[in-house]
Amino acid sequence: MTLANIWFALVAVLLTVYVILDGFDLGAGVLYPFLARSEDDKSVIRASIGPVWDGNEVWLLTGAGAIFAAFPMVYAMTFSGFYLAIMLVLFGLILRAVSLEFRHRDNSWKAVWDGTFFIGSLVPSLLVGVALGNVIRGVPMDPQGNYIGTFWDLLNPYSLLVGVTGLFLLVQHGAAWVSIKADGALHDRAWSYRKVTFWICAVLAVATSLATIFTVSRASDNVFGSVVGWLFLAVFLIGVLYTIWQMYKGGELQSFVGSAIIIIGLAGIAAVGNFPDMVPARGTPPATSLTVERAASEDLTLTVMLILAVIFVPVVLIYTALIYKTFWGKTKAGDADY
């Protein structure tokens, strides 16, 4: 296990935690116009994620920072190569962050902030998956590690499929969250959305799996050819079965946990599928692939970062847990008064 491999795993962990945590509040944002029928409903949905969404998003910023530090070539290639897509994600995140706070303070622009909250949740939920699809599928790169395709090449059917699958993964996750936090009619609507979107996601996941096996066999061979790959496949299947079981038994929190297990399984499968590449080359010589070893920073940087991570990630997890505990229980309309 080299330091670079440890950091590959750590980046995967950071991004997985991001998807689990920010995933539910992004999903809730996408469902916001569909679930909310009244001002009260809207208030409950926003207040249910209000105290935690900002901290959740920091997992993305930390993950991106970790990629920058540990794998500068990957950071440089993806961010500059997926330029317009990344910028759209950025504008989504900006609008979302601002609209959640401003909506509360600003009655006359209410409709604007509702709209930007939805758009700002939808765009990142979709495009992060599209980017991931391209990273799994591989992209054309020059020897310096620059992306040499076009913006439109990124919108290939496979990556779009991964994007839509990811979107529904977050939506069903968010619906589970709102079910836990809401009461009454809003709760019932969220719970039925939770089931429907889960099955849509399941169908899409099957399609993505088949598409991967038939068109990106490198990834599926990597998964089926390694013990760790089978392990994550098992985690994924356990998550699916547990979620279905709890969904029909009425276990809201449990079905949310099930969905988190699914995310862990899928993230692990994606990571194993790409390893030892971080971004494989497609249509350019294999030497242009950004492998873990080629893209990694020097050992001293990785060691320093590892020390920081070992100290601070547990601390962050502890106080994050404390905040979730503080705001445990059903959210009421008006919980946001201060």
Next chain:
Amino acid sequence: MDAVLLARIQFALTVGYHFIFVPISIGVAMMVVLSERRYYRSGIPADKAASNFWIKLFTATFAIGVATGITMEFAFGTNWAEYSRFVGNIFGAPLAAEGLVAFFLESTFLGILLFGRKRVSKRFYYISAWLVWIGSLLSALWILIANSWMQTPAGYEIKDGKAVLTSFWAAALNPSIGPRYFHTVAAALLTGCFVVAGVCAYYMLKKRHVQFARQAMLWAASVGLVLAIAMPFLGHWGALVVAEYQPIKMAAFENIGDTQTNAPLYLFGWVNSDGETTGISIPSGLSLMLGLSPDHEVTGLNSVAPEDRPPVQLTFQSYHLMIALGFLFILVFLVAIFLHWRKRLENARWFLWVLMACIPLSIIAINMGWMAAEVGRQPWVVQGLMRTTDGVSPLVSAGQIWTTIGLFVLVYLVLFIAWLRIFLGIIKKGPEDTAEMLEAEKAGAEPITPETTGPAPAGAGR
């Protein structure tokens, strides 16, 4: 325009915009801690109302600061890919650490400040205020470590065309981090003091919330005076480091052409087309300031090739405007304390207007300081190691950057208008009426807030 220039324009626009909100947040967060401390000790509803008021101003500003900060982290990868590959080994670590050590802290405990008043104990709430402020100060530390390394790189070696780390401590505690951190943070806190003082001045002018305004004004003016007086000393410390490690930047600050003794220190001036300065100067001032002797030799711009010199006019003017405003701020707070002492502050209408005008002036001053530091480093993106022109993403086209500049201008303009409306709206509404709060507390209910009294049910959101 070529892609390099466009990428620079985009970075300057987005970071300058971000840097409007960051100093306000860091500064007003200090006010939140002070006022929450007061409430924690007194338990009086009026103190709670005061604290809630500053929290509202803080969070409205913090939100836009966070949002526009994401832009900066992404920009290194999107627009500066070559730079990212060159410095990633060193520069990426503080950015990751900023997330891990600072952003988590401020974002998580911000949730308590926003939603936790009724859920957590007074002590927990008070500690949360501290943690949010500490988080913002740590965030400033890490980003300034990263930026200072670009000014005075240390603890590295060049290997296969990349800067790689040889000593974490040498890189983190590089020569300029000390003065630059304390100078920047003091400036941010000073900006916060002006926001507080300006808001209080408004209430004094309007004869509203006068009790509240007196209290906060005294805090802002006393802390502000200390900071304003400390500022020239911190700035001087920074100047000494600049003169030692970035002599060409120092030369551009004062437009010193040939290396010379008896170098003058300009109070203000203009760089003519022939490169000479017209203005008022202290003879030998710069030599005295840097070397305590008129015979101290100051390195001039002409000691390096023209392509290694920064744009002089912009550097000179931003530097001098910052300093002029800095001295004005000392005067303003001295007058404020004097008028307060003579109990004439509330009726000195002209001066209350001056205090309000100082809000934008303090933001201009801190942005000028940043501009002098960054423009003065040019043509280098990492001093002496990499040119800015070599740092851009090679395959991102001018058209793509134009598109995103257009989007940034549009979105940022709308957000600025929205923020200003909300910020001014909070000020207009003012701290909650404590008489109502008292009655509500007597009745055993939570204090009535404007949000709950409206026809619509309470708004949520963060």
